[in-house]
Amino acid sequence: MFTEGQLYSPVTEHEDGTVEVHLADTHPGRDDAHYLRRRGEIAGAALGWDRGHEPVPTIDYTDAEHDIWRRVSAELAPLHERHAHREYLEAKARLDLPADHVPQLAEVSERLVPITDWSYVCAPGLVPLRDFYADLGARTFNSTQYLRHGSEPLYTPEPDIIHEVIGHANQLASPRLAAITEAAGRASLRLRTDEAMKLVADVFWFSIEFGVMHDGSDLKAYGAGILSSYGEIQEFGQMEIRELDLADMGTLNYDITAYQPVLFAARSIDHLEDVVGDFFATVDDEAAAALRHEAVRRGPLPMSAATG
Known part of the structure; x- marks a missing residue:
């Protein structure tokens, strides 16, 4: 079950104005004082931003941070060509993000607005679940601005700007x-119960974040979590692949710290729109409760029963 706050390191703003990011003990930057200070600076820029009255803060990225972006962009490019669904590949070509430097969020918005009218705003880390989804409903994506630790450029235990932008x-x-993502955001505005909100977030996890889709006889990825991960993009085809099933997607327990062992495959983009898109467009508290009851009635699905 999705729990907000698991994905992002907590941030504390101290009375003297300094900002501290609390990395997990297993984080590769946990004992790097320079990295911790840099993370605090970038989080502080987001915390101090006066949304609605100021431009999104510009981050003066270092040469080392640009190098991380260049390295990951170069490593992901051939993997995308092999493993990404053509819907994503065509969109990627349309957006044409820079591969030689970390783009400012304003630059991402400038490229994206003429295509789908989406824009990016900054966040220090965790955004409350309902706020995050409400912004999605307004075609606004909350993004972190920091980069992963340089010792492991192809790995991050938390969503950084590479995940938020490349993914x-x-x-x-x-x-x-984009329309499916917006529909998920708009759904949050109809939902009164936290249980219904969590179910929508879990369906989002298994589609927009970790979705896979058939392209002819091939299984391809379209989920941002897969396509921004150097490791996961090479492993997803070996996982247990199930048909789209909203009750299963909305209630399946999972571990965000490991590769996802169960993925849900759409037969096509039309199928994804018909099942997931229509669900986000119409779900209310009663429909969410019915899906939960259906999952309970069925009982746990054996991990090998739905392998495709």
């Missing part, structure tokens, strides 16, 4: 995937 912005340059 999601490319995805949002597809009008069809």
Whole structure:
């Protein structure tokens, strides 16, 4: 079950104005004082931003941070060509993000707005679940601005700007995937119960974040979490692949710290729109409760029963 706050390191703003990011003990930057200070600076820029009255803060990225972006962009490019669904690849070509430097969020918005009318705003880390989804409903994506630790440029235990932009912005340059994402955001405005909100977030996790889709006889990825991960993009085809099933997607327990062992495959982009898109467009508290009851009635699905 999705729990907000698991994905992002907590941030504390101290009375003297300094900002501290609390990395997990297993984080590769946990004992790097320079990295911790840099993370605090970048989080502080987001915390001090006067939204609605100021431009999104510009981050003066270092040469080392640009190098991380260049390295990851270069490593992901051939993997995308092999493993990404053509819906994502066409959107990626349309957006044409820079591969030689970390783009400012304003630059991402400038490229994205003419395509699908989506824009990016900054966040220090965690955004409350309902606020995050409400912004999605307004075609606004909350993004972190920091980069992963330089000792492990192909790995991050938390969503950094590489995940938020290479994963999601490319995805949002597809009008069809952008519409599904917007529908998820609009759904949150109809939902009164936390249980219904969590179910929508879990369906979102298994589609927009970790979705796979058939392209002819091939299984391809379109989920931002897969397509921004150097490791996961090479492993997803070995996982247990199930048909789209909203009750299963909305209630399946999962561990965000490991590769996802169960993925849900759409037969096509049309199928994804018909099942997931229509669900986000119509779900209310009663429909969410019915899906939960259906999952309970069925009982746990054996991990090998739905392998495709």
